[in-house]
Amino acid sequence: MSKVSVATIASHSALQILMGAKQEGFETVLICLRDRVSVYKRFSHLIDHFIIINNYNDIMRSNVQKTLLDLNSIIIPHGSFIEYVGINNIYDLEPPVFGNRKLLEWESDQFKKLALLRDAGIPVPRTYSVNEDIDRLVIVKLPGAKGGRGYFLARDREELLSKASYLEIDLNNVLIQEYVIGAPMYFHYFYSLVLDRLELLGSDLRYESNVDGLKRIPFRIADPTFTVVGNIPIVLRESLLSKVFDYGERFVKLSKKRIPPGVIGPFCLEAICTSDLDIIVFEFSGRIVAGTNLYMMGSPYSWLYFSEPMSMGRRIAREIKLAIENNMLSKITS
Amino acid sequence: MSKVSVATIASHSALQILMGAKQEGFETVLICLRDRVSVYKRFSHLIDHFIIINNYNDIMRSNVQKTLLDLNSIIIPHGSFIEYVGINNIYDLEPPVFGNRKLLEWESDQFKKLALLRDAGIPVPRTYSVNEDIDRLVIVKLPGAKGGRGYFLARDREELLSKASYLEIDLNNVLIQEYVIGAPMYFHYFYSLVLDRLELLGSDLRYESNVDGLKRIPFRIADPTFTVVGNIPIVLRESLLSKVFDYGERFVKLSKKRIPPGVIGPFCLEAICTSDLDIIVFEFSGRIVAGTNLYMMGSPYSWLYFSEPMSMGRRIAREIKLAIENNMLSKITS
Amino acid sequence: MSKVSVATIASHSALQILMGAKQEGFETVLICLRDRVSVYKRFSHLIDHFIIINNYNDIMRSNVQKTLLDLNSIIIPHGSFIEYVGINNIYDLEPPVFGNRKLLEWESDQFKKLALLRDAGIPVPRTYSVNEDIDRLVIVKLPGAKGGRGYFLARDREELLSKASYLEIDLNNVLIQEYVIGAPMYFHYFYSLVLDRLELLGSDLRYESNVDGLKRIPFRIADPTFTVVGNIPIVLRESLLSKVFDYGERFVKLSKKRIPPGVIGPFCLEAICTSDLDIIVFEFSGRIVAGTNLYMMGSPYSWLYFSEPMSMGRRIAREIKLAIENNMLSKITS
Known part of the structure; x- marks a missing residue:
C-alpha cells in the first residue's frame, strides 16, 4: 500500500x-x-511528483515509463x-x-x-448508414471528436449532404444517429x-457551447454546436432508478462477456429521457467522466452509500486500497 | 422514541x-x-423492514395496515x-x-x-373557464396528471380546442391557466x-422532458411536453426572500384557518419570477417535493439554520423526534 | 481580533x-x-447588531457612521x-x-x-459607438442597471434605434456591446x-427572467429580458483552467498598477465560452458576486484549497483574520 502511487494526466478530471x-x-x-504546469502547481499540495512532458508523444518515452514504474504508479485513465x-x-x-x-x-x-449497448438490451437511437433515407432529426458525430466538437444536426438527406459538404466532412467516417427528442442526462x-457491486454515484447535464447559449437568443443566428464546456448537477426522478440500475447492470454483464474482464470502476451511460420516461442511451464512457467533477465532496447519491465525502476520484482510490487489502490489485488493473 | 418507526412508499423521495x-x-x-424491490435492496442498510406489495391497492389490505401498526410506523407522504x-x-x-x-x-x-393560494393573498395566474376567450398564452393541466405529464400550451381558443380534440381531452375537467412569462422556481x-417556525430549506428548477431538450434544437420539431424527469439546484436572488417568506407565512396562516390544523412540515410553492421580480405562484404541494432530493447533505439555505447536514427527509425525522420529546406527536400527525 | 466586527448591508450576499x-x-x-428586518430577524443567530435604516440615504448619517465606528466594523461591500x-x-x-x-x-x-479588461490583455467583446454600423448581434446595457434589468438585444442599427425609441432610452448613455455567441459562465x-495567492473558489450560471423561461416556449411571445433572479452551479471543463487563471492573474496585475493597491479579496470575471473554447470576458465585478451564495458549504473548487467548508463569505472573514494576525489589516481595507 505505502508503495503504490496514483498517477494521471493533467486534464479532464485530474484534480x-x-x-x-x-x-x-x-x-x-x-x-x-x-504549458499547463503553472495551473497544476497551484494545487501542488495534491501532487507529490510532476512528470513534465513537452507533447503528447512524450508519454510513451522510456524515461517517462521508467519513472512511472519506479514510482509504482497505477495510471488512472x-x-x-x-x-x-x-x-x-x-x-x-x-x-x-x-x-x-x-x-x-x-x-x-x-x-x-453502440453495438455493445444494443447487444446488452439497452435501448439505443437508430443509426443510419450513409446511403439511407433520413426520416427524422439526426446528429452527425465525427470519429475521435473530443467533447462534442464538430457534431452537427440534420433533418433530412439534403441537409445532411449540404452540411457535410460545407464542413468538408467525409460521411463514410461518421456516425449518423437519430437525435432522440427528450431531456439529456448522464x-x-x-x-x-x-x-x-454496482453503485450510482451521480448524474449531470453537459453544458455545451454554443447550443446552451443559443437557447437564450430569440433569433436564429447560428447553427448549434456541441462543445462541452462544463457540467450542471441534477438529481433524477426516483422512479427512473429502476431503468438506470437495470441498464447499468446489463452493461457490466455484457462487458464481462465480450471484453473480459469487463468494465472495472467508473463508467457512464449518456442518455435521453423521453416524456414517456423511456431512457435511450446514445453513448457510453468506459472511464471517469468530467461530470463527476461536480461532486468533489460527494453527490446526493454517493451519500446513500458512504458516510463520508466520496467523489468518483476518491472512489477509485478506495477501490485500489480495497484491492490491495484483498490481494486483488492485479484484477482491477490491466 | 425507540418504539416509533418511520415508513414511506418506495418512490419519489423515499431514499x-x-x-x-x-x-x-x-x-x-x-x-x-x-418489481422495485431490486432497486431498493441496494440501499438495504437504510431500510429495516420491507413491506412488499403487488400493486397499489395492496396498501389498504388489513395485513399491510396491521404490520405498520405493529411497527408503530408514522407514514411520511x-x-x-x-x-x-x-x-x-x-x-x-x-x-x-x-x-x-x-x-x-x-x-x-x-x-x-388555486383558491387557497388566492385567498391567502398570494399572486396567482389567471384561470380561464372553458367558454372564456383566451387572450394570452395558457397551459392546460389535466386532473391527476402526475409530474406534469399531459400538460400542453395554447395561445388562443382555436389552438386550445384543436389540441384538446387531437389529444382527446374533455376540457370540462381541466385547469386552463395563464402561462406567466418569466423564470420558474420552486x-x-x-x-x-x-x-x-417557517424555514426555507432549498429551491430548485424542474428538469422536464421534452421541453428542456427542445430548447437545444433550432427547428420546431415537436410540441413541448412537461414530464418532470429530474431537478436542478438554484439559489435565489437574496432580495426575493422578502416575498418568498411572506407568501410562505400567508400559506401557513390560511391553511391553519381553512384546513385545520393547517400545513405541518414540508410544503412547496411553485412559481414564476417575472423580470420585474414579481413572484406568481401557480401551484403548491402540501408535502415533500422531489426537488429536495438535491440536498441530501443540506442546501445553501439549510446551513443557515443548522450546523449539520439537514435534508428535508432528515428535517421531517427531526420534527418527529422533537415532537416525541415535547409530547406533541399527536399534533404533527393525522 | 476580538474587537473587530464584520458589517454588511442586508441584501445580495449578506447571509x-x-x-x-x-x-x-x-x-x-x-x-x-x-421593511427587510422581518426577513433577517429569521437569521438573528447570525447577527449580533442590527442597524435599522429607513432608506438608502440613512447609511451616510452620522449616527450610523458612529455606530459602525464604535463597533470597530469592517464593511464588506x-x-x-x-x-x-x-x-x-x-x-x-x-x-x-x-x-x-x-x-x-x-x-x-x-x-x-471594459478598458481595464482590454488593457490587461483579456479578450473582450467589440464595443460599438452610437453612430457606428451594427454588423452583428449586440446587447445594449443601461448605466447603473442593477442585475441586468433593462438590457436588450438588437441585430442591426434599425432594430437598435426602434427599440431604444420604444423603451425611451438615450443611446448616448448606454454600452452597445457585441453579444458573443457561446455559453455564459462566471x-x-x-x-x-x-x-x-489567486484562488478560484467557484463558478456559476446566472438564472435570468424572462430569458431563461422564454426558452421553454416554442413561440416568440416576448422579447428577452435579463433580470438576474438566481444562480445555477457549474463546474468548468478542466482544460479551461489555464485561461481562467491567466485572465484572473492579468486582472490582479493590471488593477494593482492602474488602481493601486489593486483588487483585494473577491472578484468575478463574467464571460462567454465559445465553441472553440475561447473565453471572452464581457464584464467584471470587483467584489463578491451573488453566484457565490450557491457555495455556502464550499464549492468543488474551494475543496481543492481548504479541508473545511469555505464559502466566499467565510474566505473574506478568514482574510481579515489572517491580516489581523499578520498586522496587515490596513492593507486589505480602504
Whole structure:
C-alpha cells in the first residue's frame, strides 16, 4: 500500500483524481504538459511528483515509463487519456492502468460502442448508414471528436449532404444517429469488482457551447454546436432508478462477456429521457467522466452509500486500497 | 422514541426520507412494489423492514395496515402517496400520517388548490373557464396528471380546442391557466409546529422532458411536453426572500384557518419570477417535493439554520423526534 | 481580533457574509432597511447588531457612521453596496471597507470597466459607438442597471434605434456591446493579499427572467429580458483552467498598477465560452458576486484549497483574520 502511487494526466478530471488519491493516503504523480504546469502547481499540495512532458508523444518515452514504474504508479485513465496516449499505444504503456484497457479501445470506436449497448438490451437511437433515407432529426458525430466538437444536426438527406459538404466532412467516417427528442442526462456508475457491486454515484447535464447559449437568443443566428464546456448537477426522478440500475447492470454483464474482464470502476451511460420516461442511451464512457467533477465532496447519491465525502476520484482510490487489502490489485488493473 | 418507526412508499423521495430517518435514529419501513424491490435492496442498510406489495391497492389490505401498526410506523407522504393510496382511501389508512391528510386531499384538486393560494393573498395566474376567450398564452393541466405529464400550451381558443380534440381531452375537467412569462422556481419550505417556525430549506428548477431538450434544437420539431424527469439546484436572488417568506407565512396562516390544523412540515410553492421580480405562484404541494432530493447533505439555505447536514427527509425525522420529546406527536400527525 | 466586527448591508450576499464571519469568530453587524428586518430577524443567530435604516440615504448619517465606528466594523461591500451607499458617497463613508473602494467606483462605469479588461490583455467583446454600423448581434446595457434589468438585444442599427425609441432610452448613455455567441459562465476568484495567492473558489450560471423561461416556449411571445433572479452551479471543463487563471492573474496585475493597491479579496470575471473554447470576458465585478451564495458549504473548487467548508463569505472573514494576525489589516481595507 505505502508503495503504490496514483498517477494521471493533467486534464479532464485530474484534480479530482489527485485529491481522491490523497484522501485515501496514496502518493500522487501528475504527467503534465509543460504549458499547463503553472495551473497544476497551484494545487501542488495534491501532487507529490510532476512528470513534465513537452507533447503528447512524450508519454510513451522510456524515461517517462521508467519513472512511472519506479514510482509504482497505477495510471488512472480519463477522457483525455486516449487523446494523450494514442489509441495505437494503449497496449504498449508499461505501468498498470486502472480498469480495462480494452474497454477504452472499444469506447473509441463509435460503431462498436453502440453495438455493445444494443447487444446488452439497452435501448439505443437508430443509426443510419450513409446511403439511407433520413426520416427524422439526426446528429452527425465525427470519429475521435473530443467533447462534442464538430457534431452537427440534420433533418433530412439534403441537409445532411449540404452540411457535410460545407464542413468538408467525409460521411463514410461518421456516425449518423437519430437525435432522440427528450431531456439529456448522464449517469455516473462505479462497478466495484472487489465488492461485486454496482453503485450510482451521480448524474449531470453537459453544458455545451454554443447550443446552451443559443437557447437564450430569440433569433436564429447560428447553427448549434456541441462543445462541452462544463457540467450542471441534477438529481433524477426516483422512479427512473429502476431503468438506470437495470441498464447499468446489463452493461457490466455484457462487458464481462465480450471484453473480459469487463468494465472495472467508473463508467457512464449518456442518455435521453423521453416524456414517456423511456431512457435511450446514445453513448457510453468506459472511464471517469468530467461530470463527476461536480461532486468533489460527494453527490446526493454517493451519500446513500458512504458516510463520508466520496467523489468518483476518491472512489477509485478506495477501490485500489480495497484491492490491495484483498490481494486483488492485479484484477482491477490491466 | 425507540418504539416509533418511520415508513414511506418506495418512490419519489423515499431514499431521502429513509436516510433522514436513520440519521435521526429511527427504524425504517419501506412499502415497496415487488418489481422495485431490486432497486431498493441496494440501499438495504437504510431500510429495516420491507413491506412488499403487488400493486397499489395492496396498501389498504388489513395485513399491510396491521404490520405498520405493529411497527408503530408514522407514514411520511410524498408526491406519489395519493397515487398509491388513492384519494378515496386517504382517511381509511389506519397508521398515523405525518402532517395533515386534509391538505393532501386539497392538493389533489387543482381548483381548490388555486383558491387557497388566492385567498391567502398570494399572486396567482389567471384561470380561464372553458367558454372564456383566451387572450394570452395558457397551459392546460389535466386532473391527476402526475409530474406534469399531459400538460400542453395554447395561445388562443382555436389552438386550445384543436389540441384538446387531437389529444382527446374533455376540457370540462381541466385547469386552463395563464402561462406567466418569466423564470420558474420552486421554494422548499418546512413549517415546524413544534418550534412554530417557517424555514426555507432549498429551491430548485424542474428538469422536464421534452421541453428542456427542445430548447437545444433550432427547428420546431415537436410540441413541448412537461414530464418532470429530474431537478436542478438554484439559489435565489437574496432580495426575493422578502416575498418568498411572506407568501410562505400567508400559506401557513390560511391553511391553519381553512384546513385545520393547517400545513405541518414540508410544503412547496411553485412559481414564476417575472423580470420585474414579481413572484406568481401557480401551484403548491402540501408535502415533500422531489426537488429536495438535491440536498441530501443540506442546501445553501439549510446551513443557515443548522450546523449539520439537514435534508428535508432528515428535517421531517427531526420534527418527529422533537415532537416525541415535547409530547406533541399527536399534533404533527393525522 | 476580538474587537473587530464584520458589517454588511442586508441584501445580495449578506447571509453568506454574516455566516462566514460567524464561522471565523467575528461579531457581526447588519445594516438593514426597516421593511427587510422581518426577513433577517429569521437569521438573528447570525447577527449580533442590527442597524435599522429607513432608506438608502440613512447609511451616510452620522449616527450610523458612529455606530459602525464604535463597533470597530469592517464593511464588506457586495453587489448592492453602490446602490445603497451611492457612488458619490463612496469616499465619505468613514468606517473601513474591505477591499479597494476605487475598484468599486471603476466597476460602476461600464466603459472604464471594459478598458481595464482590454488593457490587461483579456479578450473582450467589440464595443460599438452610437453612430457606428451594427454588423452583428449586440446587447445594449443601461448605466447603473442593477442585475441586468433593462438590457436588450438588437441585430442591426434599425432594430437598435426602434427599440431604444420604444423603451425611451438615450443611446448616448448606454454600452452597445457585441453579444458573443457561446455559453455564459462566471468565475469566482479570491485574491489574497496576505498570501499573495489567486484562488478560484467557484463558478456559476446566472438564472435570468424572462430569458431563461422564454426558452421553454416554442413561440416568440416576448422579447428577452435579463433580470438576474438566481444562480445555477457549474463546474468548468478542466482544460479551461489555464485561461481562467491567466485572465484572473492579468486582472490582479493590471488593477494593482492602474488602481493601486489593486483588487483585494473577491472578484468575478463574467464571460462567454465559445465553441472553440475561447473565453471572452464581457464584464467584471470587483467584489463578491451573488453566484457565490450557491457555495455556502464550499464549492468543488474551494475543496481543492481548504479541508473545511469555505464559502466566499467565510474566505473574506478568514482574510481579515489572517491580516489581523499578520498586522496587515490596513492593507486589505480602504
